[in-house]
Amino acid sequence: MVTLLSKPLRLSARVRKSVKALLHVAAILFLAGLFYLGVTDRLGADPVDTLLHYTGIWTLISLFICLTLSPLSKHLPCGDLMRFRRMTGIYAFVFAFCHFLTYALFELQLNISLLGEEIVKRPYITVGMAALLILLALTATSTSNIRRRMGKRWQQLHNSIYLAMLLGLLHFTWSQKTFWQEPVFYWLIGLSLLILRKDKFQRLLRRRR
Amino acid sequence: MPSPFKPSVKLTDNDVTDERVYRSRRRILKQLGFVGAGALLASSTRAADWFWEDDEKKSAFQRQALTFDSPEKYQIDAEKTPYSKASTYNNFYEFGTDKSAPAERAQSLTVDPWTLKIDGMVKKPLTLDYDDLFKRFTLEERIYRLRCVEAWSMVLPWVGFELGKLINLAEPTGSARYVAFETLYDPDQMPGQNNRFMGGGIEYPYVEGLRLDEAMHPLTLMSVGLYGKTLPPQNGAPIRLTVPWKYGFKSIKSIVKITLTDKQPPTTWNRLAPDEYGFYANVNPNVDHPRWSQASERRITTGGLFARNRIETQLFNGYQEVAPMYKGMDLRRFY
Numbered sequence: 001m002v003t004l005l006s007k008p009l010r011l012s013a014r015v016r017k018s019v020k021a022l023l024h025v026a027a028i029l030f031l032a033g034l035f036y037l038g039v040t041d042r043l044g045a046d047p048v049d050t051l052l053h054y055t056g057i058w059t060l061i062s063l064f065i066c067l068t069l070s071p072l073s074k075h076l077p078c079g080d081l082m083r084f085r086r087m088t089g090i091y092a093f094v095f096a097f098c099h100f101l102t103y104a105l106f107e108l109q110l111n112i113s114l115l116g117e118e119i120v121k122r123p124y125i126t127v128g129m130a131a132l133l134i135l136l137a138l139t140a141t142s143t144s145n146i147r148r149r150m151g152k153r154w155q156q157l158h159n160s161i162y163l164a165m166l167l168g169l170l171h172f173t174w175s176q177k178t179f180w181q182e183p184v185f186y187w188l189i190g191l192s193l194l195i196l197r198k199d200k201f202q203r204l205l206r207r208r209r
Numbered sequence: 210m211p212s213p214f215k216p217s218v219k220l221t222d223n224d225v226t227d228e229r230v231y232r233s234r235r236r237i238l239k240q241l242g243f244v245g246a247g248a249l250l251a252s253s254t255r256a257a258d259w260f261w262e263d264d265e266k267k268s269a270f271q272r273q274a275l276t277f278d279s280p281e282k283y284q285i286d287a288e289k290t291p292y293s294k295a296s297t298y299n300n301f302y303e304f305g306t307d308k309s310a311p312a313e314r315a316q317s318l319t320v321d322p323w324t325l326k327i328d329g330m331v332k333k334p335l336t337l338d339y340d341d342l343f344k345r346f347t348l349e350e351r352i353y354r355l356r357c358v359e360a361w362s363m364v365l366p367w368v369g370f371e372l373g374k375l376i377n378l379a380e381p382t383g384s385a386r387y388v389a390f391e392t393l394y395d396p397d398q399m400p401g402q403n404n405r406f407m408g409g410g411i412e413y414p415y416v417e418g419l420r421l422d423e424a425m426h427p428l429t430l431m432s433v434g435l436y437g438k439t440l441p442p443q444n445g446a447p448i449r450l451t452v453p454w455k456y457g458f459k460s461i462k463s464i465v466k467i468t469l470t471d472k473q474p475p476t477t478w479n480r481l482a483p484d485e486y487g488f489y490a491n492v493n494p495n496v497d498h499p500r501w502s503q504a505s506e507r508r509i510t511t512g513g514l515f516a517r518n519r520i521e522t523q524l525f526n527g528y529q530e531v532a533p534m535y536k537g538m539d540l541r542r543f544y
Binding site for chain 2: 035038039040041042043044045046047048049051102105106107108109111114117118121122123124174175176177178179180181182184
């Protein structure tokens with residue numbers, strides 16, 4: 001494999017903390033900015049549509065970053081990159097949750113019966129909800145404590161992040177009126193991340209047999 | 210009395226040169242094969258829109274003031290959708306599938322000269338040029354509700370004339386039953402037409418159709434203006450159909466041909482997904498689109514996220530006067 005750095009790169013606790021703090025500030029400013037512009041009607045013609053779009057897109061981008069970190073930390077000699085993985089995964093859930101909140105609060109405007117009906121009746125929403133629930137389960141079991149207590153089952157559960165990504169992509173494509181739109185590019189990225197892991201999937205399949 | 214059309218803005222040679230430069234830039238981009246990547250970046254231009262106020266707003270296209278009557282019965286009492294929203298939230302896949310793309314990419318569309326042909330089963334086929342569109346008939350302003358199949362709606366003051374008047378001028382023969390419409394096909398100007406990543410992969414030119422009685426209904430308007438001025442390209446300049454009791458995709462934009470026929474003509478969205486979009490496409494809260502409920506809609510006017518703008522959708526978008534045309538028809542089957 002290509003080795004880009006001759007010496008392993010260590011990130012000190014201080015560097016990691018600062019980078020994380022910076023990412024937190026950026027993500028929170030981004031979300032707060034979006035909601036603020038939306039509330040003041042400065043988010044395009046239909047603020048609800050724009051907000052749905054950006055929270056959805058950033059769910060996928062966070063998932064992509066999260067799933068890029070482990071191959072990256074293998075090929076760059078910088079294992080410390082893995083220490084950012086939990087954070088990016090949790091942000092995927094945060095964005096997905098904001099996406100859902102936008103849908104329930106501003107798109108359907110708290111019409112709860114319509115919300116229930118749509119989740120059941122519209123396959124693309126069912127699929128999106130499934131992805132959200134998976135991300136919720138992964139977030140809820142993300143602490144080191146729970147991870148230790150769950151033992152082997154933790155990894156099994158957290159492998160479902162790939163399923164969440166595929167469901168998210170399907171939800172995105174399905175929400176559009178035609179196939180050949182923006183989601184195609186996201187599928188290409190998502191599928192490449194899976195191809196990078198083909199050995200892992202083959203192993204998993206073999207073990208199951 | 211039709212009043213003479215006077216352009217309020219005169220273009221200079223400079224404007225023409227600008228446009229040519231703009232076009233050649235497009236062509237170079239296309240030759241480099243960057244248009245596909247451009248579609249990917251479309252969302253980032255949208256981001257730029259609201260993070261930084263863009264000083265040189267896309268002002269290439271000049272709208273001209275129109276003279277028109279305002280018949281009382283078409284002035285409805287509802288909050289209108291501001292022009293700034295109606296002109297930046299458009300489904301016009303010829304210029305990209307993103308709703309903000311047409312406002313960005315359509316500004317250099319050449320609308321003058323324009324030719325609109327009326328042919329097929331008519332005794333007097335005719336051709337209207339750009340000036341005819343505004344001079345041949347008395348223009349009227351009508352405030353119509355627009356209901357998109359995506360479950361949002363707007364209220365807009367169109368300026369135009371009844372399609373029926375135009376059809377009568379061509380004198381349909383006794384065998385004419387349907388009216389077919391066609392949008393301009395010009396991939397040089399409408400980049401989505403030969404780039405499936407930009408145009409969503411639908412078949413071009415965009416075509417639509419109406420039954421003859423629907424086309425002759427006094428509500429059916431050929432719009433040439435919006436908010437008192439000529440249409441901007443993203444809203445279908447120089448002439449488009451406006452059928453207020455049907456979903457927005459029926460109201461075909463930038464029309465170059467109208468053909469009277471005896472067979473039900475193919476329509477773009479029906480051809481793409483017949484189980485999702487019917488030929489009739491009448492607004493109907495009781496017949497859901499497979500992917501979204503049609504029982505209610507969000508009315509886009511002003512106000513941000515907390516605007517409580519979800520309202521019940523009405524059958525025929527509230528235009529009950531069209532109901533007799535569908536008497537005895539199963540509207541679930543003929544959706």
